[in-house]
Every structure is written in C-alpha cells, then in structure tokens.
Amino acid sequence: MDKTIRCRTRKGFALIITLSVLSVMIALVGILLGYLEKARTDAAQTRAMIQANLYYVDIRDAFKKLGKNKKEVMELLYAYPVPLNSPDGKFSVTIKCDPLANGININWLGLENNQTMQMHYETAQHVFDTIVQTYSIKDAARLQELLLEEIGGQKKWVQKEQSRLLQKNGIISREQFERILTRYQFDADDAEANDIAWEKFFVFDAQLKQVDGNHLSAELIALLFGFDLTQVQKDWIAAETNLQTFVQNNGGEYAKYEKLFYKGYMDEARCEVQFPYENKKFGFTFVQNHGEIKYFEFDSK
Numbered sequence: 202m203d204k205t206i207r208c209r210t211r212k213g214f215a216l217i218i219t220l221s222v223l224s225v226m227i228a229l230v231g232i233l234l235g236y237l238e239k240a241r242t243d244a245a246q247t248r249a250m251i252q253a254n255l256y257y258v259d260i261r262d263a264f265k266k267l268g269k270n271k272k273e274v275m276e277l278l279y280a281y282p283v284p285l286n287s288p289d290g291k292f293s294v295t296i297k298c299d300p301l302a303n304g305i306n307i308n309w310l311g312l313e314n315n316q317t318m319q320m321h322y323e324t325a326q327h328v329f330d331t332i333v334q335t336y337s338i339k340d341a342a343r344l345q346e347l348l349l350e351e352i353g354g355q356k357k358w359v360q361k362e363q364s365r366l367l368q369k370n371g372i373i374s375r376e377q378f379e380r381i382l383t384r385y386q387f388d389a390d391d392a393e394a395n396d397i398a399w400e401k402f403f404v405f406d407a408q409l410k411q412v413d414g415n416h417l418s419a420e421l422i423a424l425l426f427g428f429d430l431t432q433v434q435k436d437w438i439a440a441e442t443n444l445q446t447f448v449q450n451n452g453g454e455y456a457k458y459e460k461l462f463y464k465g466y467m468d469e470a471r472c473e474v475q476f477p478y479e480n481k482k483f484g485f486t487f488v489q490n491h492g493e494i495k496y497f498e499f500d501s502k
Contacts, residue, residue, distance in 0.1 A: 246501045249483040253499050256294055256476060257485060261494040272466055275489075276440055279416070279470075294476040301469035301488065303416040303439075304404040307378065308371045310345065311352035320460060321410070324425075328402050331424050336397050340389040347381050347388075348372070352407075371407025378405050413469075414444035414462035426453035468492070 267274050277283060278298035286293045309325035312318040333341040352371055372378055382395050401418040419437045423430040426448055437447060444462065448455040468491045475484045484500040 245479055245481070246483075249478045249481070249501065250499045252478055253474075253476070253483060253485045254497070256292075256474060257487065257494075257497050259292070260294075260296070260474065261487075264489060264494055265492065271468070275468075275470060278472065279440060282475075294474050296472060296474050298470040298472040298489070300413045300416040300467065301406060301471050301490070302404060302409050302411060302413040302463070302467055304400070304402055304418070304421060305412065306407075306409045307348065307403040307405055308352050308407045308409075311349055311371075320458075324458065324461060325403075328421070328424060332397065332399075332402060336393070338394060339391040340385075343389050344385045344394070347385055351377070351381055372405045373407050374405055375400060378403075409469075411463040411467070412461050413467040415442070416440055417444065422448075425458060426451075426455075428453065 264271075275298060278296060279300060282295045282297040284293075284295045305325050305328050306321070307325065309318070309321040310329060312322035312325075315322065329345065330341075332338070333344075338344060372381070378399065379395075382399075386392055386394055398420070401420040402424065416439050418439070419433040420430060422428060422437060422444070423433045428451060432451075436442075436451075445455050445459075468489075470489045471486060472489060473484060473486045475482060477483075486496075486498045486500065487494055488496040
C-alpha cells in the first residue's frame with residue numbers, strides 16, 4: 202500500500218516537473234520567435250532605408266534639372282501628391298511638398314529681447330495668444346515656457362532621435378513640436394491642445410526670417426487681418442491669389458505686416474516621399490532650399 206502511494210507521488214512530481222519544463226520551453230520559444238521577428242523587421246527596414254537613399258539621390262538629381270520650370274513643378278507638388286513611376290515599374294514613389302515658410306515661425310516667440318526683430322516677436326506672440334484664447338488652452342504660461350526652453354536651446358527634456366536635431370537650437374520640425382505638446386499635456390492635463398491645427402498658423406524652422414504670404418492658410422489670414430474665417434475660406438485660394446491684393450480688396454491693413462512677407466517666389470519647401478517596399482509602405486522627407494536638397498530623414502512607420 203505504501204509503495205503504491207510513493208509511486209503515485211513520484212509520478213505526480215514528475216508530471217509537475219514536465220509541465221514546468223514545457224512552460225519554460227514554450228516561453229523561451231516565444232522569446233526567440235519575438236527576437237527573430239524583430240531581426241526580420243530590422244533587416245527589412247535597413248533594406249528599405251537603402252532603397253530610400255537611392256530614391257533620394259534620384260529625386261535630388263531630378264530637382265537640379267528643373268531649371269526654368271521649377272516654380273510650376275513646385276506649385277504642382279504643393280497642390281496635391283504626385284505619383285512618379287518608371288515604365289519598368291522599378292521606380293514607384295509619391296511625392297508631396299509644402300512651402301517651408303507658409304506660416305509664422307514659432308521660434309520668433311523667443312525674440313522678445315531682440316530689438317531688430319520686434320515685429321517678428323509681436324506677430325508670433327499675437328498668433329499664440331489668439332490661439333490660446335480661441336481654443337481655451339488650460340495653462341498657456343506653461344506651454345509657452347516649454348516652447349521657450351526649446352527655442353532657447355536649454356533642451357532639458359526633449360529627446361532628439363535625429364542627429365540634425367542635435368546640431369541646432371530652436372524648434373525645427375513638426376515632430377519636435379509634437380513632443381513639446383506631449384510634455385505640456387502631461388503637465389497641464391490638457392489633451393485638447395493636440396487637437397489644434399497648429400500647422401495652419403505656425404511653421405517650425407529656426408532659420409526662417411520671412412513668410413511666404415501667397416501660401417498662407419485661410420485660418421492665419423483671418424487671424425492676422427481680422428477677417429471672417431468663413432468668408433476667407435470661400436474666397437482665398439493659396440498660390441493662386443495674391444495676398445496683398447486680397448487683403449486690400451477686403452479692407453485689411455496689409456502694411457502692418459508687409460515687412461514680414463517675402464517679395465517674389467520663395468524657393469523653400471519641405472517634401473515627403475512615400476514608396477512601397479516588400480509589401481510595406483515607407484517614406485522619407487527632405488528640404489529643398491533654393492536648389493539645395495538636404496536634411497534627408499527616413500520614416501519607417
């Protein structure tokens with residue numbers, strides 16, 4: 202009788218050990234499969250980045266050959282995404298560009314003590330204050346404090362994944378601005394701040410000192426000149442309407458901001474390229490500045 206009990210106990214103990222070992226093995230297999238999938242994903246992204254660099258070189262060379270047709274081509278790229286495909290199907294991308302200076306430079310908020318740039322500062326502050334009031338920002342002082350920390354180069358907390366962001370002070374990308382908003386939302390518990398279409402009012406480039414007036418959004422025009430937004434949205438067509446003529450015809454005071462606006466064609470743009478690779482979509486961005494193509498940034502999302 203005792204032998205039978207001891208035998209059953211040993212079998213039960215062995216069964217527990219076996220199940221434990223199986224559980225560990227299954228967990229290990231899951232971890233290994235996870236690492237394998239990550240390795241495959243990383244390898245695919247590496248290959249896609251190489252392909253993106255090749256496309257970037259091709260597009261850069263094509264931009265250099267635009268010559269007198271450049272303005273017309275850029276206006277087309279501003280209007281809507283343009284697909285580009287080679288006859289053999291080996292080259293297939295979609296490119297969309299936006300004017301680099303089609304808004305107020307958010308970095309001008311940091312020019313309060315620069316006597317030669319008071320108009321720039323006052324305009325940026327006016328736009329910021331109006332947005333704060335219109336959209337009921339909970340803690341405008343905290344948001345502006347975070348912006349000024351970054352504009353001033355203090356960089357106490359904003360992470361910089363891209364090497365270009367490590368090289369310059371100021372807010373130089375929409376992604377960088379969004380990280381500031383994320384920190385503000387955490388500090389002020391103001392989730393609605395991220396719902397504001399900030400890009401309709403501000404641009405994010407520390408170097409810009411003038412505005413491309415003929416490509417402004419209807420929202421920014423209405424804010425600056427005190428127009429009814431609905432009417433501006435009805436009558437204003439960016440790139441097709443001259444800002445000075447539009448403002449004066451509607452009784453606005455164009456001279457108030459005239460020094461901010463660039464006279465003529467402003468040859469500065471940020472472009473985004475999307476392309477398929479191994480059944481996934483990848484992309485990259487770059488800046489086109491008076492014929493110079495620079496600041497390649499790969500997007501693996």
